[in-house]
């Protein structure tokens with residue numbers, strides 16, 4: 001991306017276009033070096049204390065997480081929301097667990113349900129499993145392209161917020 005041939009970046013908070021060398025977002029005032037210091041662990045502490053406003057969801061992998069691990073979790077454990085649990089977006093992860101239970105149940109009870117419901121309930125299952133499968137594939141694409149959002153924050157003892 002560039003404006004008039006100069007390299008630009010997007011502000012991780014407000015998505016405003018900023019020049020690569022800028023230290024602070026001219027729109028929302030975010031200081032970019034603070035984002036470099038922010039960790040997923042700190043975000044977890046903040047979320048546990050219900051301090052949602054101190055947490056920022058960014059596309060860059062924070063220093064306490066590894067991109068290759070994120071990719072591995074998505075590919076190997078994506079059907080149970082592994083990547084969401086890895087970055088502590090556990091509420092989203094629970095939806096994947098639910099999807100997995102549904103998938104598992106539909107496989108086990110397949111013939112029984114077809115017998116009883118003449119295929120109708122299986123269609124409902126197939127619809128959910130379809131959405132769930134697409135969500136998984138989208139996650140793999142997003143993680144590989146660096147578009148997966150990860151909650152980060154600064155440790156509380158630093159006494160300043162993002």
Ligand SMILES: [Zn+2]
Pocket residue numbers: 011012013014015016025026027028029030
């Ligand atoms: Zn901004």
